[in-house]
Amino acid sequence: MTDAVNNRAREIIQITEESGLSSGKSPSAWAAAAVYNACLDVGEKQTQQDICRVANVSEVTIRNRYPEQRACLRKIESLPSDPAAVVDHVASATEIKFTTRELAGLLIENAEAGECPVDDNPTLWALAALRRASELTDGDCEVKLKSLSQYTEEDSDEISTRARQLRSVLSQIELHSFRVEHQQQPREPE
Numbered sequence: 575m576t577d578a579v580n581n582r583a584r585e586i587i588q589i590t591e592e593s594g595l596s597s598g599k600s601p602s603a604w605a606a607a608a609v610y611n612a613c614l615d616v617g618e619k620q621t622q623q624d625i626c627r628v629a630n631v632s633e634v635t636i637r638n639r640y641p642e643q644r645a646c647l648r649k650i651e652s653l654p655s656d657p658a659a660v661v662d663h664v665a666s667a668t669e670i671k672f673t674t675r676e677l678a679g680l681l682i683e684n685a686e687a688g689e690c691p692v693d694d695n696p697t698l699w700a701l702a703a704l705r706r707a708s709e710l711t712d713g714d715c716e717v718k719l720k721s722l723s724q725y726t727e728e729d730s731d732e733i734s735t736r737a738r739q740l741r742s743v744l745s746q747i748e749l750h751s752f753r754v755e756h757q758q759q760p761r762e763p764e
Contacts, residue, residue, distance in 0.1 A: 575609065575620070578669075582612035586643055595646050599639065603631045607639035611647070614724045617668035617717075644724055653725060657682045657692045660700035660725075668721055670704065673756045677707035680752060684743040697726050702736030709737070710749065 575583075586608040590596050596604050606629035613620040622633045653660050658679055665675040681703040685692050692699040701722040708717035723730040 575613075576616070576618060578616040579609065579612045579618050579620075582615050583608040586611050586647065589650055590643050590646050593646050593650065595642060600631070600635070602629050603635045603639055604643075605629060606631050607636050607643055610636055610640050611643050611724070614721050615667055617670070617721050645727075648725070648727065653697050655696055657686075657696035657700040657703070660697050661703055664700065664704060664722070664725060668717070670708075670717060671711065674704065674707045674711045674717065676756065677711055677752060678703040680748070681706055681740050681743055684748075685740060688743050690739060690743065695728075698728055698732055698736055701725060701733045702740055705733055706737040706740045 583605070587596070587605065590604070590608070606625050609629070610620070610622060610625050612618075613625075622636045626633050626636060653663060661675060661678045661682060664670070665678070678700070682692060682700065685699065685703070690699065704717050705719065705722060719730040719733060722733055726733070
């Protein structure tokens, strides 16, 4: 694991132990779930299966433990109430590329100026903006729904729905100008 994953996993364990959530749980299972959560947080790809092999726990155990940890983290590490600030926070935490972050910010600005109610649920709109920006800037969709969904209790379908709504807030001319300014190769919008 990278230092970023290692540090974040230790932080997750400390936070959840201080909250009393880890009491009575298997230490190896708790650590494995923390590593999985940390991977999601920093955007590093590791499967539950990979982590299970190293920790000698079952995938079911990780699947049961990591949502408990995530719920605790959401309560303790609350996100800002401004969608642009949420974009910055998540982008920093998950090491999202600068161009993706910038385009997500532009999507939020245009959505605020348009008819999208971004203030109704700023976290979901910010996550959707990051997802949509990633689709437009990175052919492999650098920002995975699984990583984004960790920041909300909502289903990942809600992020996808809002990302689709953001398709209409950026004109082709604005997208072209953004790409020229950031020297990106053109991609066909979805």
